Structures are given as structure tokens and as C-alpha cells.
Amino acid sequence: MEIVNGILQKTVPGRPKSITVEKHIDLDYDLGNLLALDANDVTNPLLKSDRNEFFLQLARDNTQLLLNEIWDLPTEKVDEALMVKLPVPKLRLPRMKPIPKPKPLTKWQKFAKEKGITKKKKSKLLWDEQLKKWIPTYGFKRTRAEREKNWVMEVPTNSDPMEDQFSKKMNNKSENVAKNELQRLRNIAKAKKVKVPRVGVLNADVSSAKDLQVAVTVAKASTASLGQFQNKLPKEKEARGVSAITPGASRKRKLAPISAALEKDEQLIIVDSILSKRPKLDVTKVVSKHSPVPRQEMTETSSRPKVEKRKKQSSSKLKKKPKTVRNQRQTRKGGRKRR
Numbered sequence: 001m002e003i004v005n006g007i008l009q010k011t012v013p014g015r016p017k018s019i020t021v022e023k024h025i026d027l028d029y030d031l032g033n034l035l036a037l038d039a040n041d042v043t044n045p046l047l048k049s050d051r052n053e054f055f056l057q058l059a060r061d062n063t064q065l066l067l068n069e070i071w072d073l074p075t076e077k078v079d080e081a082l083m084v085k086l087p088v089p090k091l092r093l094p095r096m097k098p099i100p101k102p103k104p105l106t107k108w109q110k111f112a113k114e115k116g117i118t119k120k121k122k123s124k125l126l127w128d129e130q131l132k133k134w135i136p137t138y139g140f141k142r143t144r145a146e147r148e149k150n151w152v153m154e155v156p157t158n159s160d161p162m163e164d165q166f167s168k169k170m171n172n173k174s175e176n177v178a179k180n181e182l183q184r185l186r187n188i189a190k191a192k193k194v195k196v197p198r199v200g201v202l203n204a205d206v207s208s209a210k211d212l213q214v215a216v217t218v219a220k221a222s223t224a225s226l227g228q229f230q231n232k233l234p235k236e237k238e239a240r241g242v243s244a245i246t247p248g249a250s251r252k253r254k255l256a257p258i259s260a261a262l263e264k265d266e267q268l269i270i271v272d273s274i275l276s277k278r279p280k281l282d283v284t285k286v287v288s289k290h291s292p293v294p295r296q297e298m299t300e301t302s303s304r305p306k307v308e309k310r311k312k313q314s315s316s317k318l319k320k321k322p323k324t325v326r327n328q329r330q331t332r333k334g335g336r337k338r339r
Contacts, residue, residue, distance in 0.1 A: 019068060021061045029069050032089025036066040074302045214239040221246045 028037040038058075046054040073084050105113065113120075125134040128149065135145040153165040189196045217239040221227040226247060 005266050016065075019064055021065050023061075023065070027062065027065055029066065029071065030090045031069060033091055033093060034066070034070075034086075035091065036062055036069075038062055106187045210239070213237065214242050217242055218246055221329075 021041055022245060023038075025040050028039065028332040029035070030037075042058075044054055047055075050058055070084055070086075073086070075082055075084050111117075118120070122137060124136055124138075126137050127133075128135045128145065130149055136142050153169070155163075155165060159165075184194050216236070223230065
């Protein structure tokens with residue numbers, strides 16, 4: 001406590017307040033939660049005159065008592081800093097969210113745990129015998145040092161001599177990065193208990209039968225002939241409502257909206273035309289349908305159109321076109337024809 005008093009006298013300008021606070025009833029401390037409960041009665045004339053000043057002094061005194069109890073606990077020095085070991089908390093405070101579960105181990109972490117492989121901390125710099133200098137193990141200076149070191153590359157005997165080995169090395173590196181990223185995504189899917197296919201990448205949105213039908217329809221229409229020569233599979237159905245994404249599909253244009261007054265006039269014109277016209281009633285046709293007809297009349301009526309057809313045929317045969325005379329000399333109306 002003497003050390004704390006000395007520090008306060010040096011740092012706080014003017015007259016520092018005392019670290020000893022007197023209370024009628026001692027505070028109830030829960031040092032594990034850094035909590036202090038004050039059960040004393042609040043009877044002070046300052047509460048009525050200046051409430052803010054009263055609560056400020058009360059908070060300062062209680063905080064001072066809590067810090068005094070904390071500094072009485074055993075301490076230790078960690079990285080040139082003085083640390084206090086807090087005891088187990090007495091009160092169990094409610095949490096807004098549940099305690100986060102530990103992350104599941106990946107394949108490599110499980111393998112390393114089984115084999116007893118520990119991760120060693122690598123230094124940032126590494127000595128290179130070829131360049132005779134310290135090279136960083138990662139970062140842009142690492143790539144610059146690699147270029148200085150591998151400025152020439154040997155062409156393998158089995159490969160093409162005209163092939164660029166530098167670009168090939170870069171492609172292999174990008175493939176390894178993509179492979180590692182895929183493995184990372186597989187580990188995440190495995191932790192969330194999602195089935196992962198052995199080949200390819202997992203799609204979060206599983207395609208339904210309707211989506212596959214749309215995909216087949218659009219793929220068939222995406223050929224050069226717009227799907228005219230594509231054979232259909234048995235029991236295959238074309239998807240509907242995909243004209244917007246299907247190439248070559250006829251799209252119906254939406255008509256412009258009609259005003260209410262114009263639509264009303266058009267409807268009134270249609271109603272007037274219906275009401276003004278009288279229905280034409282064919283009496284003979286109605287009677288012939290609903291009344292029995294004798295056989296003689298039926299034969300007469302049935303024979304009449306045949307006679308009319310014959311007459312029409314005969315009249316068409318009599319009317320013949322005039323024959324054209326071949327090799328007939330055409331003479332001019334204005335004079336003699338010159339030979």
C-alpha cells in the first residue's frame with residue numbers, strides 16, 4: 001500500500017485523496033468478477049443538494065476499496081508487467097450467447113496429434129548460401145530473392161524445349177494454392193457435417209428437377225441451329241417461362257397501358273354494337289331441324305344440288321379459251337414491215 005501511495009503522490013497533481021475508506025458495513029466482494037456490493041444506507045445531506053457529486057464520491061470510494069482488495073492478492077511478473085491472479089468467481093453471471101464450441105480438428109491436425117508432431121515456430125529470416133544473405137521466409141522480398149536465385153532454369157529432357165519453364169512453375173504454384181483452398185473448404189464442410197462429393201466442388205444450392213429441365217432447354221437452344229436438329233430424350237419436357245434466357249425464343253411484347261377513359265370508350269362501343277344488332281333467324285332452317293320431313297321432299301332437296309353441280313360443270317366446259325395461232329406474222333399498224 002505504501003508503493004501505491006507513493007505513486008499517487010507523484011502522479012496526481014495537488015492533494016491526492018486517501019486510499020483508506022471507512023464504511024459502517026464492509027463491502028461484499030466478488031474478485032473473480034471484479035464486483036463489489038455496497039449494503040450501506042444512503043443517508044447524506046449532499047444527496048439532496050448535489051446528487052451527481054454525491055454519486056461520484058460514492059463510486060470513487062467503492063472503486064478504491066475494490067482495488068485495495070485486488071492488490072492484496074498474490075502477484076507475478078509476466079513480460080515486465082505485474083499481473084494479479086484472480087480467484088474463482090462466486091456469482092455466475094448470465095451470458096447473452098452460449099459459450100462458443102471449440103473448432104473441430106482438420107485431417108492434418110488429427111494426424112499430427114496422433115503422431116506427436118508439434119508445430120515449431122520458424123524464424124522470419126533464413127540464411128541463403130547461394131545469395132550469401134538473409135532471405136525472408138514470406139512476403140514480397142521472398143519472391144524477389146527467388147527471382148535472383150533462380151534466374152535460369154534447366155529444361156527437362158522429356159519436355160518441349162520451346163516451353164516456358166517459368167510460366168509452367170507459376171501455373172503449378174497457382175494449382176497448389178487452389179488445391180489447398182479446396183481442401184480448406186472441404187474441412188469447413190466436414191466440420192458442419194455437410195456431404196462433400198469426391199470429385200468437383202460442392203454446390204450449396206442443390207439443383208432441383210425444374211432447374212435441370214431449364215438447363216437442358218437452354219443448352220439445346222444455344223446451338224448454331226437454335227436447337228432445330230437436337231434430338232429429344234424419351235419423356236423429356238420443355239421448360240416453360242424461360243423465353244427471356246433462351247436464345248432465339250419468340251418473346252411477346254407487352255402492350256402499353258391503356259388509359260381508363262379510352263378503355264371505357266372501347267367497351268361502350270362494343271356494347272352498343274351488340275345491342276343495336278338484331279339476331280337473324282333462319283326460320284326454314286330451324287323448322288327443318290325440329291320438324292319431320294317426308295321422304296319425297298328429302299329426295300328432292302338432296303337431288304337439287306347435284307343437278308346444279310352438273311349444270312355448272314357443263315357451263316364451264318362450254319366456255320373454252322380461243323386457240324392461239326402459232327407462227328402468225330404480226331404486222332405493224334403504221335406501215336409495211338421491213339425485211
